[in-house]
Every structure is written in structure tokens, then in C-alpha cells.
Amino acid sequence: xxxxxxxxxxxxxxxxxxxxxxxxxxxxxxxxxxxxxxxxxxxxxxxxxxxxxxxxxxxxxxxxxxxxxxxxxxxxxxxxxxxxxxxxxxxxxxxxxxxxxxxxxxxxxxxxxxxxxxxxxxxxxxxxxxxxxxxxxxxxxxxxxxxxxxxxxxxxxxxxxxxxxxxxxxxxxxxxxxxxxxxxxxxxxxxxxxxxxxxxxxxxxxxxxxxxxxxxxxxxxxxxxxxxxxxxxxxxxxxxxxxxxxxxxxxxxxxxxxxxxxxxxxxxxxxxxxxxxxxxxxxxxxxxxxxxxxxxxxxxxxxxxxxxxxxxxxxxxxxxxxxxxxxxxxxxxxxxxxxxxxxxxxxxxxxxxxxxxxxxxxxxxxxxxxxxxxxxxxxxxxxxxxxxxxxxxxxxxxxxxxxxxxxxxxxxxxxxxxxxxxxxxxxxxxxxxxxxxxxxxxxxxx
RNA sequence: GUGGCUGUAGCUCAGUCGGUUAGAGCACCAGGUUGUGGUCCUGGGGGUCGCGGGUUCGAAUCCCGUCAGCCACCCCA
Numbered sequence: 001x002x003x004x005x006x007x008x009x010x011x012x013x014x015x016x017x018x019x020x021x022x023x024x025x026x027x028x029x030x031x032x033x034x035x036x037x038x039x040x041x042x043x044x045x046x047x048x049x050x051x052x053x054x055x056x057x058x059x060x061x062x063x064x065x066x067x068x069x070x071x072x073x074x075x076x077x078x079x080x081x082x083x084x085x086x087x088x089x090x091x092x093x094x095x096x097x098x099x100x101x102x103x104x105x106x107x108x109x110x111x112x113x114x115x116x117x118x119x120x121x122x123x124x125x126x127x128x129x130x131x132x133x134x135x136x137x138x139x140x141x142x143x144x145x146x147x148x149x150x151x152x153x154x155x156x157x158x159x160x161x162x163x164x165x166x167x168x169x170x171x172x173x174x175x176x177x178x179x180x181x182x183x184x185x186x187x188x189x190x191x192x193x194x195x196x197x198x199x200x201x202x203x204x205x206x207x208x209x210x211x212x213x214x215x216x217x218x219x220x221x222x223x224x225x226x227x228x229x230x231x232x233x234x235x236x237x238x239x240x241x242x243x244x245x246x247x248x249x250x251x252x253x254x255x256x257x258x259x260x261x262x263x264x265x266x267x268x269x270x271x272x273x274x275x276x277x278x279x280x281x282x283x284x285x286x287x288x289x290x291x292x293x294x295x296x297x298x299x300x301x302x303x304x305x306x307x308x309x310x311x312x313x314x315x316x317x318x319x320x321x322x323x324x325x326x327x328x329x330x331x332x333x334x335x336x337x338x339x340x341x342x343x344x345x346x347x348x349x350x351x352x353x354x355x356x357x358x359x360x361x362x363x364x365x366x367x368x369x370x371x372x373x374x375x376x377x378x379x380x381x382x383x384x385x386x387x388x389x390x391x392x393x394x395x396x397x398x399x400x401x402x403x404x405x406x407x408x409x410x411x412x413x414x415x416x417x418x419x420x421x422x423x424x425x426x427x428x429x430x431x432x433x434x435x436x437x438x439x440x441x442x443x444x445x446x
Numbered sequence: 447g448u449g450g451c452u453g454u455a456g457c458u459c460a461g462u463c464g465g466u467u468a469g470a471g472c473a474c475c476a477g478g479u480u481g482u483g484g485u486c487c488u489g490g491g492g493g494u495c496g497c498g499g500g501u502u503c504g505a506a507u508c509c510c511g512u513c514a515g516c517c518a519c520c521c522c523a
Contacts, residue, residue, distance in 0.1 A: 006514095008514090011514085011515090061521070061522090062522095063465045065521095065522095089460070100521085126520080127523090129521075129522075130447080130520095130521090131515095131516095132516090132517080132518085132519095132521095132522095133516090133518095134523085135516075135522070135523080137520090138522095139523065140523090141523065142523095148521095286450065287522090288523090298523095299523090304523070305518090306521085306522060307522075307523065308523075309523060310522080310523065333523075334522090334523030335523085336523075337523055338523095360481090360482090362481060363480095363481085369472080392480090392481085392482090393482050393483085394481090394482060394483065394484090396482090396483085397482060397483035397484085397485055398462085398484080399483090401483055401484055402484095408482085408483080410481070410482080412481060414481090422482095424480090424482075424483090427484070427485085429482090429484095431482085
């Protein structure tokens with residue numbers, strides 16, 4: 001060894017050992033089953049997309065976080081020799097940042113998809129963000145989207161799908177916070193805040209429950225929003241929280257009225273489905289991605305700083321690919337966020353991983369006989385590991401303990417002559433000599 | 447991007463008012479004799495004390511820089 005190489009995965013990325021994989025598969029399995037029960041069909045898209053597909057969809061923040069893939073060989077040489085100045089000269093592909101934009105590309109590309117395309121997609125995405133608790137550079141999203149309709153049924157169905165997933169996983173206390181882009185914009189304008197300060201105001205506003213009223217006032221004042229305006233905005237939002245507020249907003253003309261009416265429809269429609277007790281109107285909810293146009297959603301759960309998922313309506317995104325404007329709405333669950341909370345709360349059932357039987361081979365038994373016996377056991381449906389080396393039986397049983405294998409099948413000359421193994425239950429210590437053919441039933445019975 | 451904390455064995459950490467060959471627990475390996483584990487006992491391997499520089503007779507320990515990790519904020523899933 002001349003020099004040691006770091007054995008850690010890159011920052012913000014992780015290895016998953018057997019127990020991790022089992023937990024991830026458990027959750028993904030529930031997600032997949034539930035999404036399919038709602039009639040969604042699967043989609044998988046490439047890890048890499050063209051930068052033209054990705055850029056300009058997420059807002060400037062998002063563009064900054066894209067992983068870009070350097071040109072190779074001649075193209076790179078040419079770019080470097082040509083005095084390449086911009087990122088675009090050096091790369092024209094990048095890792096996907098979410099699953100929504102690839103979906104939009106697919107819908108724009110395949111014109112023969114069903115009019116209502118309901119797809120789910122469970123794949124990793126990459127963001128060159130700074131890692132933190134529950135935030136990674138490589139993480140999995142579990143998306144459901146419906147394209148081709150503006151009807152509130154679609155909005156309610158995606159909310160219902162994620163609500164069902166969370167309930168089946170054992171969550172009871174989550175909230176699906178909903179708001180509306182157009183309504184929010186109108187309320188900000190009502191407060192007399194200039195359009196160019198709108199984004200800023202929304203970001204600070206999002207912190208209301210953390211920093212409090214005075215904190216928001218202070219922070220906005222520092223950024224050039226008059227305190228009177230902030231107070232006015234807070235008052236407007238405070239009024240919007242009241243139960244009857246949405247109804248009176250819905251009577252207004254213009255975008256605010258439209259937004260409020262859409263939210264009322266969503267609340268009413270959602271009330272008939274699994275999201276019923278979870279959907280809550282939150283006038284301060286503002287989401288970062290720039291492609292949202294109508295209702296926006298976010299999953300809130302106690303004890304988690306960020307959200308477990310989010311989504312919304314994006315009626316203009318597919319049209320950005322220049323073929324046809326198709327409305328769409330979707331919801332995305334963050335797999336790692338779900339896992340994090342489940343781990344903290346001890347919500348996982350016992351998940352069987354690894355072999356059920358360790359085949360222990362005594363010194364006088366040929367390798368070929370061990371393989372032959374293991375093959376018979378596997379044919380009966382058991383997960384069987386053969387102890388590879390020759391070792392004292394004590395060592396082999398010790399190894400079985402460290403693996404957590406519940407049974408050892410001991411194969412020696414005596415057993416070989418009988419076509420049997422000595423099956424030892426490692427929890428009770430009991431052991432019996434059994435014909436190979438009966439081992440499967442015996443193990444399953446315990 | 448901002449602020450704070452921490453870098454000593456595979457893991458969790460002790461050791462630091464500067465002083466002989468740097469420690470523990472867990473893990474790993476080997477023994478406590480022949481085909482019976484979990485407990486126990488004994489022994490063993492494994493560290494250029496994150497990296498670079500400085501102060502000093504002498505640095506894991508003090509100073510500067512740097513990198514990495516963690517936490518909070520920001521943002522997000």
C-alpha cells in the first residue's frame with residue numbers, strides 16, 4: 001500500500017447495507033402498491049438529461065444545484081482550447097434534479113400517451129446541495145402525477161395517494177398543508193408589497209412559525225420592506241387563517257378569487273378521500289420551485305424540520321417543451337425523509353434479512369456434498385448459506401450467531417449416510433436429526 | 447451561502463495546565479485440544495493522534511493555516 005485512498009462515499013451520498021436496504025425496500029414496496037392501487041403506471045427515465053431539458057425550470061437556485069457532466073475527449077479539448085468561459089461551453093448534460101421535469105419531457109415527447117397520463121416514478125435524484133440532517137445529494141423521490149386535466153379530482157387523487165401511503169406506513173399525525181400560488185401573490189400584492197419583493201417576502205414568511213412575528217418584521221425590514229407593509233401582510237394572512245376567510249376570498253374577482261375557489265374545491269373533494277383529516281389550508285405556505293402555477297402542497301410532520309414531501313399544480317411546464325400546453329398536478333414523497341422519521345419513531349416492523357439456515361460442514365464431508373445438501377434445502381424455499389471454510393463446529397455456530405441466523409444444519413458423516421442433517425434451533429438450543437426433505441417444513445413451523 | 451462544534455484503532459471515545467515505548471470498551475483473529483454457539487478467561491493484530499507549517503530541548507496536547515465531518519440557519523424532498 002503506497003497511499004491510502006478515502007473509503008468514504010462522496011459527501012452527501014451513502015452506502016446502504018443489508019438492514020438499510022430492507023427498510024428502504026419495505027417503504028418502497030408500500031408506496032408502489034398504493035400508487036398502483038390508485039391506477040398509476042410506472043415510468044423510469046434516464047439518470048442523465050440534456051441541460052436544455054433541466055435548465056430554467058427550477059429557478060436560479062435550482063440551476064445552481066444541478067450536477068453537470070463535463071464534455072469528454074475532443075469536445076472538452078475544443079471547449080478548453082476555445083477559451084471556454086461559461087458552464088454551458090463545458091457541459092451539455094446533467095443529472096436529473098427531480099422527477100417532475102423528466103415527466104414533463106416524456107409527456108411532451110410521446111404524443112400517443114393516454115389523454116390522462118397517470119404515472120408514478122420511484123428513482124434517485126441528485127442535487128449539489130450542502131448536506132444536512134435528512135438532506136442528501138443523492139436521494140430518492142416517489143412521485144405521482146396526473147397530466148391532461150385541470151379538474152380538482154386529479155389534485156385530490158394525488159393528495160389521497162400520498163396520504164394513503166403514509167397511513168399504511170403507520171403515520172397518523174401528518175398534515176397536508178395546501179395553499180395556492182395565485183392566491184398568495186394576490187395577498188402579497190394586497191399588502192402593498194412590490195412584485196419584485198414578492199419572492200423575498202414569501203421566503204421570510206415561510207419562517208413565521210420559527211422566528212415569530214417580530215422576527216419576520218425585522219428580517220424583512222433589513223431587506224428593504226417597510227414595517228408597515230409587513231404588518232399589513234401579516235394581518236392579511238392572519239385573517240386568511242380564519243375558517244370563513246377562504247369563502248370570502250372566493251367571492252373576489254381576479255386571480256385571488258380563482259385561487260380561493262380552487263382551494264375550496266380541493267378541500268371539499270379531498271374530504272371524501274383518505275386525505276380528508278389531513279388537508280389543512282396554510283396561507284403562509286410558499287414553495288421554492290418556480291414551475292408551480294396553482295395549488296401547492298407540502299407534508300408536515302412533528303419533529304421534522306423540513307417536509308416529507310411536496311407538490312402542486314404546474315399547468316405551464318409541459319408547454320415549455322414547445323409542443324403543446326398540457327396541465328398537470330403531482331406530489332412527491334421524499335423517501336429518506338420518510339425513513340428518517342420512521343427510524344426516529346421506531347415504526348419499522350421486523351424485517352427478515354439474510355439466511356435462515358447456515359449449513360455447517362464437518363471436516364470429513366466433501367465440499368460437493370455440502371453444495372448438494374444446500375441445493376436440496378434451497379429447493380424447498382429456504383434461504384441457505386453454506387459455511388465456506390473448514391472450521392471447528394464451534395466456530396461455525398459462532399458465525400451463525402453473529403449473522404443472526406436462526407437455524408444451523410449440521411452435516412457430518414453420520415448425517416450424510418442417512419441423507420439427513422442435524423437441525424439445530426439456535427434460539428432454544430434444541431436439535432434433531434431430520435431427512436433433508438423435511439427441513440423446510442420444520443424451519444417454517446417455528 | 448452564514449454561524450457554531452468536532453477531528454486520537456474498523457466503531458464509540460478517554461488522554462491535553464507540553465515530558466519516557468498513546469489507552470479503554472466494542473468489533474476482529476487465535477487459544478481454553480477431537481461434532482455444539484450465545485456467557486466467561488487468556489493472548490494477538492491494528493493508530494505517521496485529519497493534513498501542512500510554526501513555537502519549543504521536547505507537541506496528540508500550544509499557535510496559524512488548510513481539509514473533512516457534524517449541528518443550527520437558509521433552502522429543499
